[in-house]
Amino acid sequence: DIGISSNFERYLYYLFGCDAQxxxxxxxxxxxxxxxxxxxRELEVARQDFASGRASEQAIAEAIKEWDKQHNYTLDPHTACGVQAAEQLRKTLQWAELPKxxxxxxxxxxxxxxxxxVxxxxxxxxxxxPALQMVQNARTRFEVLANSQQKVREAIEQTVRERESGKAQPCAAVCFSGVRRLLF
Structure with missing residues (x-):
């Protein structure tokens, strides 16, 4: 369940004084x-620990363009949103004035x-x-395997051998289905 991040739950554990119950x-x-x-008091601590910002689609596009021009670095839109939020916080929290x-x-x-x-x-x-270019239009390879650690291991090893020998066709994804639990 990615709706409730384990990092958030871990944060709450410390916020509650390590009281697991x-x-x-x-x-x-x-x-x-x-x-x-x-x-x-816990809310006040959390407010000290966290800050947030936001960015419009236009601000995200401007950040991508600006970083390309000024730093010769291409931001993805999600990172550009983070850069915009960080700049907002630098100003509102006066981080720029802190030494070092x-x-x-x-x-x-x-x-x-x-x-x-972009x-x-x-x-x-x-x-x-180059690696992304190679698989951009490649086929997806799909195999149904038995729910067996050994069968999955064999399939992975076979795929690696094929790739290393150059016999494997590039594919966008290799999906092993039917496995509920995989322990190596």
Whole structure:
């Protein structure tokens, strides 16, 4: 369930003073009501720990274009949104005035995944990595395997051998279906 991030639940664990029982109760309540109630002091701590920003489609496109011109670096739209939010926070939280304060924005995707958006922003498409170019229009290979760790291992090893020998055709994805549990 990606709707409730384990990182968020871990954060709450520390916010609740490492009280696992309280966390379990709060998460059960959240699951049933969709609401998470915290004490005022916990809310204040959380407000100190988090800040947020936003960016319009236009601001995202402007960030992509600006970073291309100023830094010769192509941002994907998600990272451009993060850059815009970071710049907002730098101003509103006065981070720029802190001594030795650096800001890091982690890239979240390759710009080639968003060719249309990047082309619109920069006037040209992003550079496509050779590995992505190779599989861009390749077929998808699909195999149904028995629900067996050994069968999955054999299929993966066979695929690797084929790729290493040059016998395998490029494919966009190799999907092994029917496996519920895979432990190596």
């Amino acid at each position: 309280r966390l379990a109760e709060k998460m059960a309540g959240f699951k049933s009501t969709g609401k998470l109630h915290v004490e005022r 304060h650096e800001m890091v924005v982690l890239g979240t995707a390759h710009p080639a995944k968003f060719t249309d958006s 082309r619109t922003a920069m006037g040209r498409p992003p550079v496509m990595p």
